[in-house]
Amino acid sequence: MMGLSGFHNRQPWLKWEQIEKFLGQKLPFGVKGQNLLDNMSWIEGYVQDMLKKAMPQGTVSSHQASAVEVVETHDHIIVQAKLGKEENPRAMQVFVKSNAVKITGYLNGERQIVKLPALVLPRTAKARYKQRMLQVQIRKRGLQEGYQETYIRY
Numbered sequence: 051m052m053g054l055s056g057f058h059n060r061q062p063w064l065k066w067e068q069i070e071k072f073l074g075q076k077l078p079f080g081v082k083g084q085n086l087l088d089n090m091s092w093i094e095g096y097v098q099d100m101l102k103k104a105m106p107q108g109t110v111s112s113h114q115a116s117a118v119e120v121v122e123t124h125d126h127i128i129v130q131a132k133l134g135k136e137e138n139p140r141a142m143q144v145f146v147k148s149n150a151v152k153i154t155g156y157l158n159g160e161r162q163i164v165k166l167p168a169l170v171l172p173r174t175a176k177a178r179y180k181q182r183m184l185q186v187q188i189r190k191r192g193l194q195e196g197y198q199e200t201y202i203r204y
Contacts, residue, residue, distance in 0.1 A: 127168060127188050128188075131184040133182050137182075139179045146172040169190070171191050176189055
């Protein structure tokens with residue numbers, strides 16, 4: 051039976067230089083020189099760091115006036131935006147399309163676009179404001195939509 055070091059020598063894709071070239075960057079300090087398959091404990095932290103760099107940090111940038119939370123239930127998507135004390139809730143406008151919600155009317159003139167985790171039916175949206183919380187509830191689009199008849203013109 052062959053050990054891991056024999057496996058490593060026969061597989062060109064396990065060479066550090068090839069992996070670094072493929073990733074387009076150097077691997078974390080302290081990993082080089084080890085057999086790739088000997089100690090895999092560093093991978094979790096490395097992957098988490100790469101995901102943080104690749105993924106946008108939440109749906110709200112730090113200079114916007116509210117923090118947004120998106121909750122998905124079996125039938126609905128709920129978008130909750132906590133408004134600052136200085137914001138005028140009567141100036142706010144909510145626009146819904148099948149994959150996003152846009153909130154406008156902030157004092158600084160900015161708008162906030164929230165990507166939704168599932169497709170929704172925009173006409174079913176209901177928005178409520180209570181205690182500095184703007185809540186938009188939208189029904190999810192069903193997976194098994196029925197056929198809609200299209201009439202033939204003669």
